[in-house]
Amino acid sequence: MSKFIDRVxxxxxxxxxxxxxxxxxxEKFKPLGGPNGGNGGNGGDVILEVDPNVHTLLDFHFHPHAKAGNGKPGEGSNRDGKQGEPLLLKVPDGTVVVDKDGMIVADLVGAGNQYIAARGGRGGxxxxxxxxxxxxxPGFALLGEDGDERELVLELKSVADVxxxxFPSAGKSSLVSVLSAAKPKIADYPFTTLVPNLGVVASGDTTFTVADVPGLIPGASEGRGLGLDFLRHLERCAVLAHVVDCATxxxxxxxxxxxxxxxxxxxxxxxALSADADLGDLADRPRVVILNKADVPDAAELADMVTSEFTARGWPVFVISAVSRAGLRPLTFALAEMVLQYREDHPKAAPKRPIIRPIAVDETGFSVIADPQEPGGFIVRGTRPERWVRQTQFDNAEAVGFLADRLARLGVEDELVKQGAVPGAPVTIGHVTFEWEPQISAGVDMVPTGRGTDIRLEQSDRIGAAERKHASRVRRGLVKEDEE
Structure with a gap:
């Protein structure tokens, strides 16, 4: 038996x-021919994409963990590592993505619409x-970064026009079954319908969708019954139709x-605020009243008595019978007209163009603040310095020197001096805390050390020149190959 899951x-x-x-x-006669280490591949993204053929979040209910592929490490001979395989997750039309703080981060409406739920880490x-x-x-390389790891809530809001x-057993599912080709479960006890049923209705040249929302009773907005679970399925509806049981x-x-x-x-x-916020509250949507079960004599009399009450509110009233199908034709045309009018009054907004905001020339990209947990300590925050720390092999002295050079060029050491940092002060960047040893002349009486230089290159040049000279003398017969 299939299950309808609309929140995971x-x-x-x-x-x-x-x-x-x-x-x-x-190479022969060239013991240090130069660096040829390749770059690591980027990690794969986790992407959510709207698929019209998916109608429930059932797959995520049974498989709530999703992981993309890792990037491969680089290799010698300038061979870059393979990119990690992205993971494409298909979601139904109308899926809303909420982060752990309760903020809506994506509202996926329309086939093919995508959202990158987690970005892969950069390759080193x-x-x-x-x-x-x-x-x-360089005798070192940069480490690859970890990919994003997030916990998201997916909520499905049905994309229906009507x-x-x-109330339970008012005949909503029966009405969907006679207006469309949908075949919902129908029985004579309350709460027969436990999931929204969606049907497609054709009226002349107009096609629209209709959905019945179960579990609405007094107190539904506060969580009674099933109302709080399914009220969100009304948020995208253009028209709300009250189906009234006149034979209760x-x-x-x-x-x-x-x-x-x-x-x-x-x-x-x-x-909740979403891409459909321009639709307004549910109280602002057009209304229509459908007085059902008119095939029962007492119900028909009651429908005649209350019709004037609803028309006085400005709401169209239709007396129908889902069993005998009486009154369905005028109802269908009226709903189609109301949907068309609503679409004209609320045209779909064009996709927003991306806005590119260039970074200011003097934008440093980091900040230095006093560490509240460590007297005399400082915390450096910023995308670049934190990323550089994650990429550094701290068991390699040359890699640490390279990191220090990058931080100095960014202006971190200058800012620490301005903030009053002294040699040995604890400085935290990302997940690493170290004792600061200033290496620049700005504000301090120290001589630059030339960090990051590699004397092996000079040594290799001297060794290579000597070996080439010896090989030349061997070829000319001046010395034997095993003689120095």
């Missing part, structure tokens, strides 16, 4: 970036990419009181 908690983890490779070209640079005039043969609202025998109930009770719940329910 999804744990997503993007792929890790591959580590860069520290490799050196080896190999030593070939790190070579420069000052550092011709929402049928009514329950004491204290009549068509007018039923509609008033549900109107109070609709007014109390506040939709």
């Amino acid at each position: 908690v999804l744990h997503v983890r993007a792929g890790k970036g591959g580590h860069g490779c520290a490799s050196v070209l080896r 640079l190999g030593n070939a990419s790190l070579a420069s005039k000052a550092r011709k043969a 929402g049928l609202v009514g 025998l329950e004491p204290g109930r009549d068509p007018v009181s039923d509609v008033d009770a549900l109107e109070a719940e609709l007014a109390a329910y506040k939709p």
